[in-house]
Amino acid sequence: MPGRIQAEERRPHFFLSYARSRYRPEDSDRWVAKFFNDLCHDIGQATGTLNPGFMDRQIPVGSEWPDQLADALANCRVFVALFSPGYFASDYCGREWAAFLKRYHAQTAGLNRPSAIIPALWTPLDIKEIPESLHTLQNVPPEFPPAYATEGLYGIMKLGRYREQYKETVLRLATVVKDRAAECALGSSPVPTLQTLRSPFVGRTPGSKRPAIRLTLAAQSIDQLPPGRDTYYYGRTPREWTPFRSEDHTLPIGAFAEHMLSELGHQSIVEIADEPPQEPVDAPGVLVVDPWTVKDRVIGKRLRQIDREPMHVLAPFNSGDPQTAAAVERLSDDLAEVLPNGTALKGSAAYVSSPGAFREALPKVVAEALTRYLKTTDVHPPQTPPSMPRPTLRDPES
Template structure:
């Protein structure tokens, strides 16, 4: 782990993550630097911050991670990513993204917190140039000037006729950063060392998203619970199951898992174990199971079917739930009896005692699920799609 605690006044409001151009990188840095200083000026005016932002202009890919970079990632309030085609092919940008996300998820652990990553369009981009799971981050706020969506920051800086729209864009972005920093209220926390994190965009060309992950939730709805079971952690369907629920943590586990997978570069979809089974070869899958549900007649039968061709399983055990804490050994034995093959797979975690532990176990489970899927699924080259117009980033409706 890396990063030293800074006094509150010295913490940067934002960390700027950007990709250097391959041709004349010093020239590209000049334009990014101008944008950075303009943004810092507006944030300083809006917040009175002594250290509005952090930008790294000296570190090259492959060099040792300096202390000041780790300090900034560990202390910054939000992370601003300058989206460009080069951003998603830069291993270094991906590592910054991954390191910050590990800190964010370790601190929020499934709480209903607003996203702490703010995208900014550096260049005009098509949808196909951005990893699919991040498309929801690309909606251009309707209050931003129209030229920002059509040209990007670099374009409206270079073209003199957009000078006023550039100044308005920077001012509005500063407002977004100020408001998001206050909403997230992230405290200091160390970040992992550069050598231990992997870019979520590694191994995939722009426009080629990683495989979608199928999340199967094995949990009961309120009306299906065994007599006497506390309904606090359940909802109308399995999708509303919130095993680690508290007053602050109200995010259903399926939604939380999808959020983490999205930031890892994966699209995902959720199914329920009591629904008709889907094609097992269609997508790599994970099973998230409530220990209280494995002996349910319908769900238990489906779980035994899944275990014949097992997938990685994650089982939450909330020790803050008195009923679960009292019956831990019995519930663990039930999971092992119904899902012996799934529980034994590499990447499975059949005893997770907190939302943070769940978040930390999910990437390994996904990795093992992908490796298993690639080994057991026939891969066929896709047919060439018909010619269609390229999709643009979503702009505000008129």
């Protein structure tokens, strides 16, 4: 019994679901972190809980995010969704929402329980910017300060004249979280694997769906490695390649990239360089290549073919890997020799030394790949004339 009570006390009161900023991702979420800490403080005061809330920034870069997120989603009492235009564009936020909702429905089927999902406005939103299925949610309770509805949490945090209204908003939100947790009384229960879920938002909000990104991995499996190469960073297949593996970073680079692309609002189409795709894919592409791989007879030949119509390149060079550190110059020359066009593209990063550097480089290379794709993709005009005549400019006095 004492163990069970202790486990209950350590459950997070709320799970904060939010979209990471696409601009300067290394520090742009500090305002979200401040809000999270302020809300945790007020909930802690109101409930005396040991664990007021969960925010994924608590997880070290490159660790097993999906498992830890799933654990928090399986144990939190309520789900706080930080509404913003980026939130509904993020496939990953949508999957967090779907995972929690399945858990909620499994426990409350046939019961008269209030919603355990609490929206919080990060930025002011027009009703058209919110998916139609969420229009019935009470986004701004009447007792909240008026500036909250007009400026959103981010606005009243940034503007000094609203400091007191910000404090009141957070305090009232803490009260909602406390009361809703008690009313819903959700027990801990497993949630589906996040990768198996679909976002309920993608395609539901005008302009929210972003193009998929074709992510090509060029790496060897353990049985393909050259003699003497350390097997620590490799697995049974190229998908298990983990160039930055350490105690704090155990996620394969492909899964790490997929997770980041989800944060950016993109779905991923993952391919292996030496495996022909099942069907042609028309999408902006990023090639993540192991510099140790380019001299492999089969993979090297395939990379030369890819470079005829080059893709943007990201090449992890783990500075903590003694073999890589000792062979940087040779590996860099090999990479440039096999992929001269891709490595020369604006945005390509032919030397990425750490997980943090990879997190910084990927959004930049995706932006450049998307820009290049939109410039080079054929745009097909409508085949039939519009049914309405084109509008013409009129004099203001007419």
